[in-house]
Amino acid sequence: MKSNILKLALVAVVLFSSQHIISQEFRGLDKSPMDAAAFPSDYRVADKLVKITYSRPQLNDRLISDLAPNGKVWRTGANEACEITFYVDMKLGSSTVKAGTYTFYTIPGEKEWTAIINKDLNVWGSYFYDESKDVARLSVPVSNSDEALDAFSMVFSEADNGVTLHIGWGTMRLAVPFKK
Incomplete structure (x- = not known):
């Protein structure tokens, strides 16, 4: 009799435990999916x-300036602040950036954007941006393209003694140079 009660209790525990696992809910896809770009890209x-x-x-018929206001530090994308990893020492402008992982912020503007390498990591947005942790800054001119990109996009290309980070959104284009 006692063994039957123990068996029933064990079956009940297994059923209730498996019900919890079966009822687990998973989130849908992010509206702004995470992506990565590297060089070499292969x-x-x-x-x-x-x-x-x-x-x-995604722009979704909105203005870039509504999502990334001119003159304000921006996380350079959505959700968490954008992170950049250098596997070798590089230069942004005249500042040397040691190999490692950093946050990549920007300050949008009509004619130029400021690219910022910052020591903070694992931060949400740019709400707690601390300028005293900047490692390098460089103003980069804005250009325009005939092709409009609804999704914010980044890609690297090879450049003389380094790489260029190309940023595109709408018809706005930036080319941020990094030198070895």
């Missing part, structure tokens, strides 16, 4: 120079 090449991880907001 996944068969293990030795990277740089990699950037960011989320890709």
